[in-house]
Amino acid sequence: LVLEAALRNALVNNEFVLNYQAKLDLKTNRITGVEALLRWTHPEMGEISPQQFIPLCEENGSIIPIGRWVLETACRQNVEWQRQGLPPVKMAVNVSARQFSDPDLLQHIHDALDKSGMDPKLLELELTESMVMLNPDHTIRTLTQLREIGVRTALDDFGVGYSSLAQIKGFPIDTLKVDRSFIRNLPESDHDRAITEAIINMARTLSLTVIAEGVETEAQEAFLRGVSCDESQGFYFSRPSTAKAFSDLLRNHG
Ligand code: G
Ligand code: G
Ligand code: MN
Ligand code: NA
Numbered sequence: 001l002v003l004e005a006a007l008r009n010a011l012v013n014n015e016f017v018l019n020y021q022a023k024l025d026l027k028t029n030r031i032t033g034v035e036a037l038l039r040w041t042h043p044e045m046g047e048i049s050p051q052q053f054i055p056l057c058e059e060n061g062s063i064i065p066i067g068r069w070v071l072e073t074a075c076r077q078n079v080e081w082q083r084q085g086l087p088p089v090k091m092a093v094n095v096s097a098r099q100f101s102d103p104d105l106l107q108h109i110h111d112a113l114d115k116s117g118m119d120p121k122l123l124e125l126e127l128t129e130s131m132v133m134l135n136p137d138h139t140i141r142t143l144t145q146l147r148e149i150g151v152r153t154a155l156d157d158f159g160v161g162y163s164s165l166a167q168i169k170g171f172p173i174d175t176l177k178v179d180r181s182f183i184r185n186l187p188e189s190d191h192d193r194a195i196t197e198a199i200i201n202m203a204r205t206l207s208l209t210v211i212a213e214g215v216e217t218e219a220q221e222a223f224l225r226g227v228s229c230d231e232s233q234g235f236y237f238s239r240p241s242t243a244k245a246f247s248d249l250l251r252n253h254g
Contacts (some may be wrong), residue, residue, distance in 0.1 A: 026224060032089060036092065126153075175210070187223040
């Protein structure tokens, strides 16, 4: 209840910021993209984790204006980095279930792209399996419209849901993000090695890009490179950080 009351003023009081975490291409060793991650610091309560407040925003509907702010802020930041002479990178934005079912989502995306002048091809939306499985007809319609304007989509936390190969095949998505629960015990776990390889092979068959999330060690990264995983994201290469820290990383690492 205290949190909900505080949330009501968070947007107007400028209490949200975005952090950014790099995505690394495992073949070229270049940064190919970045994920925007919402952070909330309340003046008295301090930092509150998105795992705590995002479910509340989903429930009370405030995820719609907050999600809109995230989209617009991420797009503006992407354009700003290029204005500073940095190489273009894909900008990934998390979309919640309620946002995905919101009939105004496409309009909000158009607005964010128009206001910022960002190239739609650099925008990637991260959706979870559970939300795309809820209403497959709506999902296909929405994904098709996004593809028509050039916006990319990724299935986040992939492998923990219940989507079958047959269903995924019908969705015009671009990327699978292998859930970090499969990465955690690599390379030791026989099971997780087999699952990760199976997801990578499946992604290949469907011409999807595959990225591993939660990569925390050199051994995990080496294993993933060895099985031709396309990209890697996690604390090993880079933790989520401020826009300034990310732009320094991009400038120095490329
Ligand atoms: O960044 P962190 O690991 O604390 O994120 C925790 C959870 O919050 C993750 O599931 C992540 O996808 C989600 N999350 C982070 N930022 C956003 C956002 O801007 N919008 C939505 N809907 N979820 C987010
Ligand atoms: O569900 P989603 O993939 O959007 O969640 C992103 C969250 O994962 C972010 O909150 C980020 O802080 C967290 N994260 C990113 N890299 C790592 C990692 O290497 N290990 C762990 N445990 N969490 C990570
Ligand atoms: Mn994500
Ligand atoms: Na994820």
